[in-house]
């Protein structure tokens with residue numbers, strides 16, 4: 001049975017020894033230390049923890065899932081909202097040698113750790129980390145795409161301040177090519193997504209509901225939500241494909 005826990009950085013979350021065991025078992029077989037990016041990912045996780053970053057990066061199986069999505073799309077241009085220690089940016093670039101990613105991070109001290117991790121992974125030349133509130137960077141990025149200075153996006157990962165999920169999604173669709181994929185993380189929100197009462201007090205749930213409901217009315221995309229359990233909680237993401 002799942003048990004509830006509380007930590008400073010993650011608040012209340014559920015864990016279950018079966019969920020953790022399956023993540024450990026599958027990762028040990030499907031992404032063992034012999035994989036070329038294993039050391040870079042491990043270093044990013046350890047260095048982020050040592051420098052005091054919260055343990056809220058997408059877990060390794062999700063990082064790899066996103067990297068495989070990019071492989072299927074033959075993605076060359078991606079955006080990430082919320083860099084943290086750069087773990088997901090490292091997954092995407094190390095497994096997609098032709099991929100460039102723009103990643104947006106609000107906190108200067110966090111961005112510094114991400115830059116260290118990204119440099120250690122040897123992918124600094126393909127990661128453009130923009131410091132500041134994500135909304136501030138978007139008009140310039142969109143203008144560069146409209147004017148042809150920058151390629152349209154193949155892939156977007158939305159994983160920062162959850163009340164802006166829909167805002168970022170809307171911008172991401174506008175900057176994407178037909179067939180591009182947009183993933184919004186954590187929308188299942190510890191199983192509270194469908195709880196109207198939870199949305200009154202919990203901004204993560206509110207932001208997730210606003211996003212799901214607006215995406216459902218958006219004729220520019222087709223979308224679904226995948227529920228997930230794992231070492232880090234009961235959660236899940238919204239995935240959309242741009243028409």
Ligand SMILES: C[S@@+](CC[C@H](N)C(=O)[O-])C[C@H]1O[C@@H](n2cnc3c(N)ncnc32)[C@H](O)[C@@H]1O
Pocket residue numbers: 056057058080081082083084085086087088089104105106107110132133134135159160161
């Ligand atoms: C969940 S973490 C990102 C994890 C990362 N995507 C990964 O999987 O490795 C969220 C990050 O978003 C950043 N953030 C919060 N609000 C932001 C904003 N308005 N603009 C840009 N980044 C923001 C936080 O500082 C934090 O580093």
